[in-house]
Amino acid sequence: MTLHGRLLRRQLATSRRQSAIFVLCVALSIVTLVSLAGFGRSVHSSMLRDARALHGGDVIVESRSPLSPGLTAAVNRVIAAGRAEGARINEFYSIIRPAGREDSLLAHIKAVEPGYPFYGTVDLASGRPFRQVLAPGRAIAEQTLLDRLGLRVGDRLRLGDATLTVADVVTQEPDRPVNVFSLGPRLFVAAADLPSLGLVGQGSRVSHTIILKVANPRETDRIAAELRASALRDRERVDTYRTAQSGVKRFFDNFLFFLNLIGIFTLLLAGIGIQSSLAAYLAEQRPSIAVMKALGATGRFLVVHYVAVASVLGIVGTALGIGASFLLQGVLPELFRGLLPATVEFRIAAPAVAEGLVLGFLTVTLFTLLPLWQLRAVKPRAILGKEEDPTVRSRAVWVTTGAVVLFFLAMVLWKVEEPRSGVNFVLGVGGLILLSLACTEAVLRLLRRARPRRLAARQALRGLFRPRNATRPIIVTLTAALAVIFAITLVERNLDASYIRSYPPDAPNLFFIDIQPGQKEDFSRTLGMPALFHAIVRGTVTAINGRPIDREAERRKRGDNLSREFNLTYRDSLLEDERIIEGKSLFRPDWQGVQVSVLDTVVEMSPMAVGDVITFRVQGVPIEARISSIRTRTRAAVQPYFYFVFQPAVLRDAPQTFFTAVRVEKPGIAQLQNRIAARFPNVSIFDLTETVAVFARVMGRLSVIVRFFTLFSVVAGALIIVSSVIATRQARLREAVFFTILGARGRFVLSVFTMENLIIGGVSGFLALGLAQAASWIVCTRVLDVSWQPFPAVSAALVAATVVLVVAVGLGASLSIIRKKPVVFLREQAEE
Template sequence: MRHIPMILRQVRRSHLQAGLFVLCVALSLATLTAFSGFARSVSRALLEDARTLHAADIIIRSHDPISAPLVQAVDRLADQGRIVKANVHEFYSVVRAPDEKASVLSRLKVVEAGYPFYGQVTLKSGRPFKQVLSPGACIVEQTLLDRIGLKVGDRLKIGYTTLTVDDVVTAEPDRPLDLFAFGPRVFIHSSDLDALGLMTTGSRIHRLVLLKVMDPLQVDAIAAGLKQASPFDGESVDTYLTSGSVVKRFLDNFLFFLKLVGLFILIVSGLGIQSTLTALFNEKQRTIAVMKTVGASGRFINTHFMLMVLLLGTAGTGVGILAGAAVQGGLAWMLGPLLPEGLGLTIAWTGVVEAVMLGFTVVALFSFLPLYRLKEMRPVVIFNRLPSVGIARWPYFLSALLVLLFFLALVLWHMRDILFGFYFVGAVVALILAAALLAQLALWTMKRLPVRHLALRQAIRGLFRRGNATRAIMITLTVSLAVIFGNHLIEKNLNATFVQSFPADAPNAFFLDIQPDQTEAFSAAIGHPVQFYPIVRARITGVNDQAIDRRREGQKRRDNLSRVFNLTYRQGLLDDETLIDGDTLFRSDWTEPQVSVMDSIVEMREMKIGDRISFKIQGVPLTARISSIRTRDSRSLSPFFYFVFPEEIMKQAPHTLFAALTVSPGQMGPLQTSIVSRFPNISVIDMSQTIGILARLMARLSRIVRVFSLFSIAAGLLILVSAVFATRAERVVESVYYKILGAGRRFVFTVFALENILIGLLSSGLALALAQAGAYWVCTLRFDIGYRPFFPISLTMVGLTVLLTVTVGMAASRSIMAKKPVAYLREQQNE
């Protein structure tokens, strides 16, 4: 306890450095605490509201008609009174105004009585959903009425029938993410399903059977029995706890990425903790010298300053947790449009406990080296202003190793993926090492430049001032800015490739679910010959007689073999396709079924020519031998398929056709209305709208990432301010000497401004070089798109960084420049 009063006095005297240390600790925890707490809160909320989010206890899903054995098992349970069921059919279709002058692609949801079993479908009128939805009527979203020019009570053409709009829906419990959904919602009574005429062979229909279990304790047992009754892989039987919603899948993936950002900010802020603490101890050199001179032992000094670090670290952890809670609220606000309405998010106390433990670990790790260096502060060296004796190298290596192991453990804890954890840590370490090497090279070069301009020469000398943290500042800012610049450059290239540079002759209208007997009439309606692409939906059951483990495949974060694939048949390559293995698409010397695969499939699982792939097509098994491997120009917007069969193998399988056409923007609406009025079963996808939706999604997510990446820049700026304060004595001496020798305040300002300009210019320039290299690699090798460096935008980012650095640095140096020589000399005389 005897240390506490002395610590408090020292903190008050060095309140600026102490405050910077607290801010660095808080910064290191705020984002990761927010991301981790938000993820836990979302998971808990989704778990608590799982029944509502799925509207049932058990959910059966299939893109094909539910198998007879499973239907019989469900009917038996219903006859026994153990469950209540409701069939739901979801699909896209174009709906039209009665006069056929306007149409819009919509999401149809055909439901039976009983839906939803949990939660409420909220209507604008406030009436009960189950009473409003009746045969011959429909309930729609307001956007549909606005776009098509109708109102409640008007008639609406859907498929081959006409229904009356009875109300407007404002919320539904199992609503998908609007950001990924094309078209407004339309609810239809199940008795009108046949009248729609849209349940044709091969149509893209999502079938659900929702079950309410009368005895909640039997949910798992009934679900297990239904799984055994299902003979097909294409059917899934899940409970409300095991079924992953679209919302949860999106949030899991996005929060996974945000956690990466949080971990990166944590390591960068840790460098700030180490730098500010070193600066704080440098400021306390005279205090330490006096304490040692009057007999204080090394143990006493270490204990004293460890308690100081613990006190400041505790304050920083508390501030970080509070800031993390605020950031968590901001994150919930920014992601508001993507969250289910009414989802209750509360503070996850397990996340708070984890944050407290994390805070003390971070402080301990990054305080190790500055605390160790305390014993090297010898009174004779300090009082006589002699050069400091360098400490042994092993503490540096030990500190770096501990930080690396801690960072790796943290990545594995949050990511639960060992291989990815090593990749990510390796990438961050490589980025930091590259920044450190480039910063060292830049400073080495700068120190040896023959500069004649006096102010610039003094500014360069200031970069190497005793106690200055120029290298740490540059490394931190370079790493942080490289991530932000790289993210922005990648976003601009994606936007330029897929949004702004949409080729004029590229297909922008896709017509889906065309039946084989409609091809001639469809071509006649278009007015010219049309190329049709057959679609056969199937699942892969095995490769080379090895069954596909769907659970393991589904856990992969990239595309995998567990999903439903679209197969096709034709005899030749498309214009944008080339063979990378094999002489021809199909071999004439093989008599067994053959299939050509896209190179993307080989990336999902290693395959080669001659391997056998087993498919199940609507319950019918088919095994084919790989005859060739294709690739395509990913910049092309033409249709493509992963699997291509010979026509004689697949033509008899149940299938639909689709066509891709280039339509001028002014003709898109009239053409859509004309086609759907003649062929109500055909859906039209306007790719220009799809591109717009993806562009808005990319912009929203990029803004969120940029906001949180700014935290890492804040860490670099805190180090900059800390360095100014830590070298305050040397800067004051320089300023006084300049003035004594006849320099005016303008010269002093110019020297300090040039010093900050050099730091900002070097850091942002190195960051831009790393960002350009990284963005080029991602765009050309990972996304396979052309790369543009965007030099005007890049120079703007560098300019803004320099301006920010100069502003912060000069603000921190204001009191130093204001010091008058006479006042300083009087202070020295008094000492």
């Protein structure tokens, strides 16, 4: 065996604890990203495999309004020529009632033509074929719908103007979007019954879809291209099963985007742990390094040797991380239960493993550069036990810092695939770490000057600045990681307080949509209470300042965007919860031509200012409007609002519907719903008391997933604590022995170490809480537009949990030191 080999084996054997910490940090740095990469590929491959079933056809035509004559004619030509079979699907929400009873329920109605679905199956509880069961006069319901209304198969229910018989129960359908986001249980009806329901009129909120089964699969793209040429680009979409975005895929892509950001954040913090643990490891080896230098070892020999040490530990950590990623695949299905189709197979493919190997190599390389560079500063005098830290040249610090920043930025751009979002995330994380570092430095300076009366407290403060004690990186890492977890918790609590637990007492809870112009007066009388009616005119944005909207680029944005169809309205005054932030008034009396007031949310989608010109297409008619003002909402209550408000004269004569919202106490909701549904079956009624319950369930499940992955960041901080205790073991032992020799009891030593960890935990917790409170305030008031509360009880619990965690980890790592007998320690020192 070579000299390097013998030294490597001996040093790994004598520094098993620090080696273990290093390995765990490496594993932690890659486990989240590799498991998410494998998870993402599993979902994407499963959806690609089942793409036809997820959409029910080869070509999918979609629109939020009735299909244009040109596109309808093109579809009919393809079907008439025998090139494809077609089936129309209409989806909307409506109130259903058991026949002869007063209770009611909002349901998701899906009216389908024979042939649906062409791929996949709709499974029924009876086991019968879906196409044979669904016939005119019949309905197929989800079990949830029957349970909530107390119905059984064979019972009759009222839907609009028709009475239907419940023929069966649906247990699974192939193209069902993420079920937790549906505002009501599903009810299938035959498309032939649609006219008799009386629910669909001009301007009704209906999703229109045609699915086509292509006779010759090789013609799929050609047929889609032909139909796309006849479609209205601003409101009709034509896709193949390969290019269409299912509800499941849209949800998954957006959520995985967020989880990947957390994974990259964890990688960064684990990288800090790698650097800290290697520095502690080399600090333990300093006497050996000094001896080797005294015996003539060169700096190059030492660097090569410890690069080999780091490489071996890095390989072990990478293998452990990839292995843990495989184990994590068994946990992910349970975490995502109910959010993804049951057909998704969770596995890690070879590309994810290769990605893990590359990540492991790059992470270990970048985060070990600085500690390895420090080897040059170790002098032979360290044999005498000098504790001073080696000096590091500023050039090395800047080079390694720059390399880490570039690596971090490249990781973000690679995973996020959106330069703007990636840069914002890097700036946000950089700002968080810099703030954590600045606050830590300020607190540590104050603690250095503190002179408490109690001896134990003085010794605890002195211990924070013990040579090689990683107090600073511990606090910075824990502060940054916990700030993210605290902020998520506080934002969730504020959302819960605003929309769920204490639904605003003056906020409307019943929304009535698709009121026809001729029904407005009669509807108002039937409603029997004051209500403000808002006109809805459907339109799209086609250009800003003459620059056409790139709809494909807009659709790729993760948030709201300008590619969709908007609800436009007209009025000449502000709502109670609106104020103008740019412009002199809602509309300018000194301006000629069409004017429009936009909500500040629109400005976030695309930069625009007062005086800019927006081109709209309303019912096929182009309208150019000059921005007269920019509005914002002044409170977070669930109130009607519009992105675009026009002057009344501009849209008053356009095809339109109306909607209104009122506040009704819970006991009166069912009675009012039934009265409105009986007289105006075409009007859609949304009960937000049910919606917030759905929202609460979704938020709860997503919060669990986010916290699960964020906890890996906290583990990184805990590993640094353990590493710091191990690195300062000798100094801690010496202090404990001196305390005992001077007459102190074991309780005193325990109190000193406990206080030291209490300070670290308290400082980390309070700094994290301060940053989280600020972040949650910004997110709630500026992004989500909800009221903000500090939640002192929850905040205190979070800080207390942090202190308990740090004390438990710190004392757990220090138990062997506390239990060490002074005579044993002195004998070992004498032998040395």
